[in-house]
Amino acid sequence: MIEVKRLTKRYGSITAVDNLNFKVEKGEILGFLGPNGAGKTTTMKMLTGYMPATEGSVTIDGLDIIDDYKEAKKKIGYLPEHPPLYKNMTVREYLNFVSELKEVEKNKRKETIDSVIEKLWLSDVENRLIKNISKGYKQRVGLAQAIIGDPDLLILDEPTVGLDPKQIIEIRELIKELGKEHTIILSSHILSEISAVCNRIIIINKGRVVAIDTPENLSKKLSQASQIFARIVGEKDKVIEIIKNIPQVENIEVIGEVEKGAIDYNLSSSSKEDIRKKLFFKMAEAGYPILEMQIKELTLEEVFLRLTQGLAEDEKGDKEDE
Numbered sequence: 254m255i256e257v258k259r260l261t262k263r264y265g266s267i268t269a270v271d272n273l274n275f276k277v278e279k280g281e282i283l284g285f286l287g288p289n290g291a292g293k294t295t296t297m298k299m300l301t302g303y304m305p306a307t308e309g310s311v312t313i314d315g316l317d318i319i320d321d322y323k324e325a326k327k328k329i330g331y332l333p334e335h336p337p338l339y340k341n342m343t344v345r346e347y348l349n350f351v352s353e354l355k356e357v358e359k360n361k362r363k364e365t366i367d368s369v370i371e372k373l374w375l376s377d378v379e380n381r382l383i384k385n386i387s388k389g390y391k392q393r394v395g396l397a398q399a400i401i402g403d404p405d406l407l408i409l410d411e412p413t414v415g416l417d418p419k420q421i422i423e424i425r426e427l428i429k430e431l432g433k434e435h436t437i438i439l440s441s442h443i444l445s446e447i448s449a450v451c452n453r454i455i456i457i458n459k460g461r462v463v464a465i466d467t468p469e470n471l472s473k474k475l476s477q478a479s480q481i482f483a484r485i486v487g488e489k490d491k492v493i494e495i496i497k498n499i500p501q502v503e504n505i506e507v508i509g510e511v512e513k514g515a516i517d518y519n520l521s522s523s524s525k526e527d528i529r530k531k532l533f534f535k536m537a538e539a540g541y542p543i544l545e546m547q548i549k550e551l552t553l554e555e556v557f558l559r560l561t562q563g564l565a566e567d568e569k570g571d572k573e574d575e
């Protein structure tokens with residue numbers, strides 16, 4: 254459906270997107286995940302042909318987004334980060350205007366608009382001015398304009414940004430529904446949003462792909478570098494000393510005393526080797542009973558943080574207002 258090869262964008266000396274390569278097959282919902290400033294919006298703009306790439310190419314069903322712009326564009330519905338809604342039009346007037354722009358045949362316009370109004374649950378507000386409807390409804394109007402013309406591919410840039418939790422759930426449900434009929438590429442910096450609707454995730458950071466996989470595999474892969482939770486009875490400093498001497502342990506986090514007389518710890522190890530046995534024997538040797546011990550599966554949230562850790566910190570400040 255869409256193929257991206259060596260896609261790169263430079264703004265002067267800044268490389269916002271660096272050598273992206275991926276394919277999306279028909280029917281997939283692909284999530285594009287990254288912290289602020291990772292290059293998501295820039296990528297979306299290049300995928301839709303709104304911005305030329307510095308290098309590389311985007312093809313949609315074999316059509317080049319730049320060379321065959323007009324034909325390729327018909328296959329795409331785009332919800333930009335800030336959809337250009339005409340605030341003094343009613344919802345229906347605006348959708349009619351979009352149908353004209355997208356060259357929907359005149360005798361099919363009413364039918365088209367009725368159908369998107371129904372699909373996007375907009376009938377309550379279809380005759381209200383856009384400036385007077387809530388942010389959640391505005392976002393649905395944004396989605397409605399994207400699906401007019403029945404494009405195969407929907408590209409949605411941060412579709413839930415600025416919405417309240419109820420509206421977020423509604424938009425998610427809508428995206429899932431739309432995913433039954435369209436291929437979707439969706440960007441977000443919120444992991445739960447992506448994992449709730451996508452079959453595959455691309456994680457980018459500083460313009461580069463750091464992982465591409467299904468949500469399940471991503472968390473599996475990273476959880477091989479294991480985290481262990483342990484509740485140990487014993488003097489804290491001595492326990493830490495002993496743990497530090499286990500070579501595979503990378504990091505010790507002291508959680509604190511949850512059960513009287515025992516202290517909880519999280520240990521992370523870089524290796525795939527299970528260090529529970531070692532920990533058991535070392536503590537037994539010192540006479541410190543382990544009351545509880547378990548391997549923790551990393552949540553996708555933790556996977557994301559691990560992959561983008563540190564690097565994301567640099568982006569704070571300059572993009573704080575978004």
Ligand SMILES: Nc1ncnc2c1ncn2[C@@H]1O[C@H](COP(=O)(O)OP(=O)(O)OP(=O)(O)O)[C@@H](O)[C@H]1O
Binds near residue numbers: 264267289291293
């Ligand atoms: N027009 C521009 N001129 C110069 N630099 C830009 C321009 N647009 C974006 N950038 C820079 O390119 C990088 C990627 O920005 P982009 O907006 O694509 O990221 P993003 O992942 O969409 O972030 P956000 O979620 O905050 O919108 C950032 O470092 C940004 O400051």
